[in-house]
Amino acid sequence: MKLNDMKIHEIIKPTFWKVVSVIIVTMGLVSTYSRFSLGLGSTTNLHDSVPWGLWIGFDFIGVGLAAAGFTIAATVHIFHIHKYEPLVRPAILTAFLGYSVVVCLLVVDLGRPENFWHPLVMWNVHSVMFEITWCLICYTTVLLLEFAPVVLEKFKIKAPLKILKMISIPVVIAGVIFSTLHQSSFGSLYLIVPGKLHPLWYSSLLPVHFYISCIAAGLSMIIFESYLIARAFPTEDGFNHTGLKMDILSGASFAVLIALILGFLLKIYDFAENGKFPLLTVPSTETYLFFLEILIGTLVPIFLLSYKKLIEDKKWIYLTSVCVISGLVLNRLNVSITGLAAYSGVNYFPSFDEISITMMLVVLAIFAFRVIAKNFAVFVSDESENLVNEKEVATTKQIILSERYE
Amino acid sequence: MLNENGILFDVTLCVGCGACYDMCKEVNNLPETNDDYLKDHLSGNTFTVVEQYEEMYARKLCMHCNDPACISVCLVGAITKSSTGAVVYDADKCIGCRYCMQACPHSIPRYEWGTTKPRIRKCNLCDDRVKAGKLPACAEVCPTEATLYGKMDQLIEVAKNRLKNNPDKYYQHIYGLEEAGGGHVLIISPVPFEQLGYVSKLPNEPMPELTLNAMEKIPSVAIGGGIFLSAMFWLTKRKNEIAKEKNLLKGNKENEIK
Numbered sequence: 001m002k003l004n005d006m007k008i009h010e011i012i013k014p015t016f017w018k019v020v021s022v023i024i025v026t027m028g029l030v031s032t033y034s035r036f037s038l039g040l041g042s043t044t045n046l047h048d049s050v051p052w053g054l055w056i057g058f059d060f061i062g063v064g065l066a067a068a069g070f071t072i073a074a075t076v077h078i079f080h081i082h083k084y085e086p087l088v089r090p091a092i093l094t095a096f097l098g099y100s101v102v103v104c105l106l107v108v109d110l111g112r113p114e115n116f117w118h119p120l121v122m123w124n125v126h127s128v129m130f131e132i133t134w135c136l137i138c139y140t141t142v143l144l145l146e147f148a149p150v151v152l153e154k155f156k157i158k159a160p161l162k163i164l165k166m167i168s169i170p171v172v173i174a175g176v177i178f179s180t181l182h183q184s185s186f187g188s189l190y191l192i193v194p195g196k197l198h199p200l201w202y203s204s205l206l207p208v209h210f211y212i213s214c215i216a217a218g219l220s221m222i223i224f225e226s227y228l229i230a231r232a233f234p235t236e237d238g239f240n241h242t243g244l245k246m247d248i249l250s251g252a253s254f255a256v257l258i259a260l261i262l263g264f265l266l267k268i269y270d271f272a273e274n275g276k277f278p279l280l281t282v283p284s285t286e287t288y289l290f291f292l293e294i295l296i297g298t299l300v301p302i303f304l305l306s307y308k309k310l311i312e313d314k315k316w317i318y319l320t321s322v323c324v325i326s327g328l329v330l331n332r333l334n335v336s337i338t339g340l341a342a343y344s345g346v347n348y349f350p351s352f353d354e355i356s357i358t359m360m361l362v363v364l365a366i367f368a369f370r371v372i373a374k375n376f377a378v379f380v381s382d383e384s385e386n387l388v389n390e391k392e393v394a395t396t397k398q399i400i401l402s403e404r405y406e
Numbered sequence: 407m408l409n410e411n412g413i414l415f416d417v418t419l420c421v422g423c424g425a426c427y428d429m430c431k432e433v434n435n436l437p438e439t440n441d442d443y444l445k446d447h448l449s450g451n452t453f454t455v456v457e458q459y460e461e462m463y464a465r466k467l468c469m470h471c472n473d474p475a476c477i478s479v480c481l482v483g484a485i486t487k488s489s490t491g492a493v494v495y496d497a498d499k500c501i502g503c504r505y506c507m508q509a510c511p512h513s514i515p516r517y518e519w520g521t522t523k524p525r526i527r528k529c530n531l532c533d534d535r536v537k538a539g540k541l542p543a544c545a546e547v548c549p550t551e552a553t554l555y556g557k558m559d560q561l562i563e564v565a566k567n568r569l570k571n572n573p574d575k576y577y578q579h580i581y582g583l584e585e586a587g588g589g590h591v592l593i594i595s596p597v598p599f600e601q602l603g604y605v606s607k608l609p610n611e612p613m614p615e616l617t618l619n620a621m622e623k624i625p626s627v628a629i630g631g632g633i634f635l636s637a638m639f640w641l642t643k644r645k646n647e648i649a650k651e652k653n654l655l656k657g658n659k660e661n662e663i664k
């Protein structure tokens with residue numbers, strides 16, 4: 001169904017979620033206005049002891065959860081495991097929207113948003129923040145290039161498609177590299193504060209922890225999303241192929257399992273190497289939150305996914321994906337907020353404006369996802385592609401499944 | 407580094423008069439922030455404080471590190487090292503990410519939270535005054551030479567002599583000489599420094615090195631990753647092709663048999 005086919009009254013028909021969304025966006029806009037007209041001090045709970053708060057924490061989460069954009073693209077286009085083809089477009093779209101939210105929040109968080117372009121011309125290559133900024137810019141461009149064919153196909157613009165096809169593999173490779181670099185660099189940001197970040201989280205391996213956990217959580221996000229999408233975009237609404245086949249889900253879950261185990265082993269190694277085990281027996285908020293994070297985000301999912309029966313059951317897979325996602329959210333908030341609270345000596349809780357701007361951006365991203373998914377071929381079934389390609393096989397004997405990426 | 411200038415603060419000489427605090431506010435045009443200077447804390451409008459610990463007074467200010475965390479993390483290079491040794495800030499470049507506040511091992515930089523054009527605020531060792539041949543305001547006004555300004559090598563010399571000649575009077579450590587790679591503010595005192603609210607247990611290597619170890623790996627990750635991925639692309643493609651060809655052959659044969 002095309003957007004312009006929709007009847008006006010269908011668009012404005014109030015439903016519960018529409019009303020809630022409109023309220024959230026309105027509040028967010030008001031908060032945005034006050035943030036830019038009054039400054040950070042009066043609209044956020046940030047202060048000299050807590051220079052980074054919810055917005056930075058949320059950037060960590062957003063980037064971590066958007067990680068499937070590069071893992072799935074690599075799986076399909078680099079490793080040629082075409083079974084996962086149906087995940088590519090949703091993953092790239094999710095990543096692109098996720099990164100858009102992150103970039104908006106970063107700009108909102110800057111004390112001098114009007115200077116946001118300075119990193120383009122003023123360089124300090126020793127700064128992790130500099131590297132992250134550039135990787136974000138480059139990777140968002142990559143995501144745009146990766147998604148462009150979907151848009152161009154729809155409008156049947158052929159010329160740029162050819163160029164995109166030609167550069168598609170280098171683009172995917174560049175995307176994987178930029179992602180690897182900045183996903184881990186979000187952890188590197190904290191390498192310079194050994195005295196401030198709680199030792200439960202501080203580690204010289206922080207970048208590696210961040211990288212491995214983003215892979216597990218990014219994939220879980222796609223699994224979870226497919227569940228939400230199948231529910232939210234019913235077939236009667238003109239959506240096809242939103243449900244995913246079981247072997248895809250199980251395969252992705254297996255990858256999650258491996259990443260979780262790797263991450264867990266790395267944690268154990270890190271704790272053993274630095275003699276951090278005694279910290280686990282210290283009764284403190286940090287310790288409890290750390291246990292919660294490990295339990296929900298790592299141990300429970302590993303336990304559930306190691307049962308063959310459960311990994312082949314949709315419901316359990318969705319449940320574990322929610323666990324892994326919560327684990328990442330907790331971890332990133334622990335590193336960026338809880339882990340620093342003891343040092344700063346003050347408690348921080350985000351202000352109304354901080355929360356409402358964040359929620360507005362999330363709602364807008366979901367809305368954008370819906371509109372784009374409705375109007376473009378985001379969900380393509382693997383079967384239809386197979387059919388097309390089998391025909392091609394017959395005629396040309398050129399036997400690559402995803403022809404357009406060769 | 408040793409030709410550059412710095413401050414030696416001697417806790418045993420400080421009488422807590424607060425002249426340094428007042429003069430700092432005056433030369434930097436900073437508004438009054440507290441009726442009692444001993445109770446004030448660093449803020450966007452206060453670059454140095456005099457804190458009371460029983461009978462002792464301790465000054466807090468930017469340590470003007472040799473290899474400052476704040477400089478290394480600033481993505482636009484808004485913080486730089488002046489030729490005098492001072493660590494100075496350029497508000498026109500700053501984008502306000504506040505990573506410098508997060509990264510400083512002494513938690514010195516403060517922010518102007520209340521405005522829409524906020525700046526990072528901290529002591530700049532009176533860089534302009536020094537370049538004009540004057541002393542930093544606090545050193546000029548200090549009545550007891552508790553705050554002493556001079557060449558780093560001379561200051562280190564003075565500090566070492568004081569520790570050596572009065573072993574009973576001083577705790578045998580020069581704070582700021584090696585902490586976090588050392589800096590241009592040295593402190594000597596009768597008691598261990600954590601008792602005076604200075605950040606203790608700092609490593610001796612400069613903080614930026616902690617990041618450098620990770621940053622160094624970037625080129626190899628990028629190049630190695632590129633090669634690995636290209637190789638995998640080619641290998642798996644080839645593998646699939648071979649598999650398909652085999653399948654086709656099989657299929658053809660089956661057809662022939664039929």
Ligand code: SF4
Nearest residue numbers: 468469471474476510
């Ligand atoms: S004390 Fe902090 S603000 Fe001052 S130079 Fe060192 S790192 Fe920078």
Ligand code: SF4
Nearest residue numbers: 480500501503504506
């Ligand atoms: S707040 Fe300004 S000075 Fe500090 S790191 Fe960011 S850009 Fe640099």
Ligand code: SF4
Nearest residue numbers: 420421423424426548
């Ligand atoms: S002016 Fe000198 S004596 Fe007075 S408080 Fe400052 S350092 Fe101490």
